Amino acid sequence: MTLDAAVGEATxxxxxxxxxxxxxxxxxxxxTMVMMDLEExxxxxxxxxxxxCSISGMVGLAGSYTGILAVHCPQSFAMKITSxxxxxxxxxxxxxxxxxxxxxxxxxxxxxKMVLSKGGMDINLSIPTxxxxxxxxxxxxxxxxxxxVPFTFEEQKFLVSLxxxxx
Amino acid sequence: MANVLxxxxxxxxxxxxxxxxxQAGLPVxxxxxxxxGIEGLSALGDKKVDLILSDINMPNMDGLEFIKQVRAxxxxxxxxxxxxxxxEDIIKEALSNGASASIKKPFTPDQLNEKLGGLL
Numbered sequence: 001m002t003l004d005a006a007v008g009e010a011t012x013x014x015x016x017x018x019x020x021x022x023x024x025x026x027x028x029x030x031x032t033m034v035m036m037d038l039e040e041x042x043x044x045x046x047x048x049x050x051x052x053c054s055i056s057g058m059v060g061l062a063g064s065y066t067g068i069l070a071v072h073c074p075q076s077f078a079m080k081i082t083s084x085x086x087x088x089x090x091x092x093x094x095x096x097x098x099x100x101x102x103x104x105x106x107x108x109x110x111x112x113k114m115v116l117s118k119g120g121m122d123i124n125l126s127i128p129t130x131x132x133x134x135x136x137x138x139x140x141x142x143x144x145x146x147x148x149v150p151f152t153f154e155e156q157k158f159l160v161s162l163x164x165x166x167x
Numbered sequence: 168m169a170n171v172l173x174x175x176x177x178x179x180x181x182x183x184x185x186x187x188x189x190q191a192g193l194p195v196x197x198x199x200x201x202x203x204g205i206e207g208l209s210a211l212g213d214k215k216v217d218l219i220l221s222d223i224n225m226p227n228m229d230g231l232e233f234i235k236q237v238r239a240x241x242x243x244x245x246x247x248x249x250x251x252x253x254x255e256d257i258i259k260e261a262l263s264n265g266a267s268a269s270i271k272k273p274f275t276p277d278q279l280n281e282k283l284g285g286l287l
Contacts (some may be wrong), residue, residue, distance in 0.1 A: 032273035033183060085179050087186060096179065103177040106224070107272050110251020120254010127176070127226055 010065075010166045018115075018162065019043045019147045025111035026151060026160050029104060034084045041150040041157075048072065048148060048159060049139050055093070055132035057101030059109035063123035065116050066165050068140070069109040071101060073158030075132065080156070093132060102128030112162060168196035169217035169287045174207035174233060175200075175249070176225040180272070184220060184249060184279075191280040194287050204228025208236055216244055218286055220270075223250040223257065231257075231264055238265040245286045249274070 023040045030036045055078045058070040073081070075093055082090040082100040090096055109125050117123045131138065146163035171188060173181045181200045188195045199214055201207040203225045210216070219237070223230035234246055248261050248269040258269050270282050 029273050032275055082179070086182055099177050100179045103179050106177070107251050110253065110272065113251075114253050117254050119256030120252060120258070121256040121260075125224055125251070127224070 015043070015147055018164075019149055021112065021115050022108070022147055022149050022160055022162055025108050026149070029107045029111075030151075030153075033104070033107070034081050036081070036084060036153045038151045038153050041152065044148040044150060044159075046148075047146055047161065047163075050135075050137045052135055054078075054136075055097065055101055055130065056136075056138060057098075057105035058129045058131070059102075059105045060126035060129075061109065061113060061116075061123050061164070062126070063117075064167055065123055066167055067146075067163045068161075069105060069112055070138070070161045070163075071105050071108065071158065072161070073101070074156065077153075077156040077158055078132075098130040098132070102130055108160065116164075168194050170197045170199065170215055171195055172199045172201060172207060172210055172214070172216045172219045174202075174204065174219065174221040174225070174230070176202050176222065178202075180222070180249075187274070187276045187279050188283075191276040191283070193280060193283055204230065204233030204236065207233050208240075211237065211240075211242060211244075218283070219244055219246040220249050221246060223248055223252040223261065231260055234261060234264040234266055247282065247286065 027038050030038050053075050056070055056072045058068050061067045078097050079090050082097045085100050105128050113123050146161050148161040150159050173184050175181050185198045199210050201210050205228045221230045245267040248266050251272045253271040268282055
């Protein structure tokens with residue numbers, strides 16, 4: 001997948017640059033707030049829309065750019081992330097895991113906003129949204145393309161995706 | 168020792184900030200929590216608070232409005248924004264509304280110590 005041409009023209013960022021911002025932001029957030037040093041993989045060619053036993057934390061961007069920043073990870077890994085963030089064992093899905101994934105999406109969305117926005121007032125971030133379940137799909141009705149970066153920590157793998165459109 | 172009010176809609180972030188305040192070795196006594204600006208104003212009504220740490224992007228009442236209301240009530244307690252909203256214009260607005268400083272998420276205990284040390 002490639003970044004929307006209008007986004008590239010407006011920001012002077014190629015998809016590799018935007019992927020690098022996503023990688024840097026994700027590694028910083030996880031290193032600082034989750035106490036995990038991540039390894040990134042090469043960005044995926046295609047977006048991922050179907051998830052199994054997973055949880056997705058998403059924040060929307062609206063204003064001079066619109067889009068969605070999403071973190072998709074297996075539920076087992078989401079509980080590990082939450083345990084690290086809270087400093088206590090979390091072994092079931094629920095409010096704590098939803099809140100932790102939402103806050104990670106929020107911090108990553110804030111980073112992307114900083115990259116795209118001139119002063120912070122031209123783009124608004126939504127309150128985070130969480131989807132989780134045994135089987136679910138997430139499909140965008142818009143044609144905008146996206147950057148999808150896989151990350152690994154030990155044996156676990158998760159995705160961060162950014163879908164953007166220039167208004 | 169100071170009492171601190173943390174205003175953030177994320178319970179995870181409230182716990183992280185609370186733990187980081189202790190880890191930073193700051194002279195903190197009681198730590199109170201609120202999930203948005205409305206709850207924050209309510210907490211200020213019945214608790215002695217020496218420092219407020221507030222998010223900006225929150226439901227019901229956001230951090231910018233919360234600062235305005237605190238100052239409108241004649242309360243001069245220091246307010247530090249801890250937020251992902253690091254844009255220059257938003258920080259300027261928060262400062263003009265009466266915030267004392269801002270800290271960008273994600274942060275380390277050392278960064279908290281550096282920003283808050285002079286306020287406690």
